[in-house]
Amino acid sequence: MSRTLMVAGNWKLHKTVDESVALAQALLKGLQRKDLDVLIAPTFPAIHAVAQAVKGSPILVAGQNLYWQDQGAFTAEVSGPMLKAAGASHVIIGHSERRQFFGETEKTVNHRVNAALKAGLTPIVCVGETLEEREANQTADVLQSQLAGGLAGLDAKQAAKLIIAYEPVWAIGTGKTASEDQADQAHAEIRAWLGGRFDKNIENSVRILYGGSVKSANAAGLLNREHVDGALVGGASLTAEDFLGIIEAA
């Protein structure tokens, strides 16, 4: 089954509203490829302005997180319906920085996945092992438990709407990239798990992005591998030149 490639940029805690719109406009200007999905995830304050700037173009917009209640006394949180109304179609969930610095657990990932689906947002669910876990040969176990917890209770119809991002924690922002073999093997394990937990269609159709120090120089090799359906890019998504370079190389 052919899966459309996606190149996604996670802007993390970078850029003011004006800077975000300028970057989105520069991407629009330089974007040549029409055969893959391009997605950008600005900070919350910039989502609406960026979504307006790319409206009617092939560039998709994502939130970097969401809360699982639609509204209420939950100071500083942002909900799925709010993201959707601001122009987002996707939302990143369970990024390792959320797990590491903000107490994200499999249970909270699961709440967020359900809330995203309920709001009509496509969840991009991040999983990945630490260096210690990889060195202790625990990668497959860690991925399985993150998937089992994060996707608990979902049915196949819901699972068909997911995107998974495999992001080894040791490769994020470190300049160390997983080798093409390491990435493809982890993606194959995730794919097999999806097949066992849901069905063959989910196994073959759900896209699995790789994240961890992707640059234009290593993108082609990684994205050419059978089970790698795109990239989730942090640092190299912050300039149009770098991000377009990855898109062109994909």
Ligand code: PEP
């Ligand atoms: C990320 O934060 O999702 C990421 C992969 O970052 P970087 O590309 O900078 O390693």
